[in-house]
Amino acid sequence: MVLYFSATGNTRFIAEEIARRLDDECLDLLTRFKTGDHTPLHSERPFIICAPVYVCEMPRFMSKYLQEQTFTGSRDVYFLFTSGGYCGISGVLAKSLVRKKGMNYLGHAEFKMPRNYVASDAYDMLTPEETEARIRAAYEQIGPVADTIRAGGKLTARHVFLFETIITVPFNPVWCKYKLRARDFYTTDKCIGCGTCARVCPLNNVSLKERKPVWGDDCTHCMACIAGCPTEAIEYGTITQRKEKYHFQKYSHVAKELRGQTK
Numbered sequence: 001m002v003l004y005f006s007a008t009g010n011t012r013f014i015a016e017e018i019a020r021r022l023d024d025e026c027l028d029l030l031t032r033f034k035t036g037d038h039t040p041l042h043s044e045r046p047f048i049i050c051a052p053v054y055v056c057e058m059p060r061f062m063s064k065y066l067q068e069q070t071f072t073g074s075r076d077v078y079f080l081f082t083s084g085g086y087c088g089i090s091g092v093l094a095k096s097l098v099r100k101k102g103m104n105y106l107g108h109a110e111f112k113m114p115r116n117y118v119a120s121d122a123y124d125m126l127t128p129e130e131t132e133a134r135i136r137a138a139y140e141q142i143g144p145v146a147d148t149i150r151a152g153g154k155l156t157a158r159h160v161f162l163f164e165t166i167i168t169v170p171f172n173p174v175w176c177k178y179k180l181r182a183r184d185f186y187t188t189d190k191c192i193g194c195g196t197c198a199r200v201c202p203l204n205n206v207s208l209k210e211r212k213p214v215w216g217d218d219c220t221h222c223m224a225c226i227a228g229c230p231t232e233a234i235e236y237g238t239i240t241q242r243k244e245k246y247h248f249q250k251y252s253h254v255a256k257e258l259r260g261q262t263k
């Protein structure tokens with residue numbers, strides 16, 4: 001069973017493609033996150049958990065959810081991470097989480113996908129050409145990963161040394177404390193009050209007041225609201241005003257073409 005969370009579509013693309021190659025079921029965890037649904041998940045085949053990387057690790061709300069979730073049937077777990085190029089200690093933490101649940105960690109794969117963190121002033125967004133090239137390169141990786149999982153093998157990714165783990169562990173909490181502000185989100189007059197931003201927020205942090213979104217304090221900066229807005233009416237301070245907002249959907253023609261080649 002393939003399980004995934006995806007704020008801006010990258011992880012969804014990988015998850016759906018792996019499920020298609022393995023002829024396995026694919027479950028979007030968004031509704032479960034939003035409703036706190038912990039109905040046990042059962043599969044006789046390995047669990048393949050797909051997640052984006054947020055500040056060097058899987059989203060913390062997701063690891064918390066997985067810790068509390070019951071899995072029945074297969075005891076084997078794989079992780080597939082998508083990132084802008086650096087997965088940090090995602091694999092180390094995933095392995096520890098799986099072992100604490102008494103399940104078997106069969107490794108993880110890392111997919112370098114387009115950057116989506118438009119609200120960060122730490123780096124620029126990619127050009128359309130760079131974005132497309134990353135999607136194509138990631139797609140090439142899916143076949144071998146699917147083959148390994150099909151054969152029940154172990155996935156191997158870049159080795160993370162203990163020293164790297166030690167210096168990376170504090171990075172996430174510090175970033176979250178000083179950078180994760182939701183009060184900088186606002187809408188322009190392009191907002192049509194459709195409520196998509198509230199629907200796609202995994203933490204239920206966006207509510208509508210008089211058909212306009214209002215952000216609470218529980219934000220993980222996943223970019224689902226700003227990237228999912230159909231009229232691109234959401235901005236984050238002055239940072240996003242001149243930047244292209246990334247959503248995988250804008251490159252769905254590339255996905256369609258790639259899938260067409262591997263029917």
Ligand SMILES: Cc1cc2nc3c(=O)[nH]c(=O)nc-3n(C[C@H](O)[C@H](O)[C@H](O)COP(=O)(O)O)c2cc1C
Binds near residue numbers: 006007082220223
């Ligand atoms: C809050 C946040 C933090 C991020 N941190 C990292 C990071 O530490 N390393 C990295 O390579 N990419 C990072 N990214 C980029 C995403 O991991 C990457 O674009 C991912 O594929 C997005 O997946 P999605 O489209 O399924 O949401 C970050 C993105 C966000 C929104």
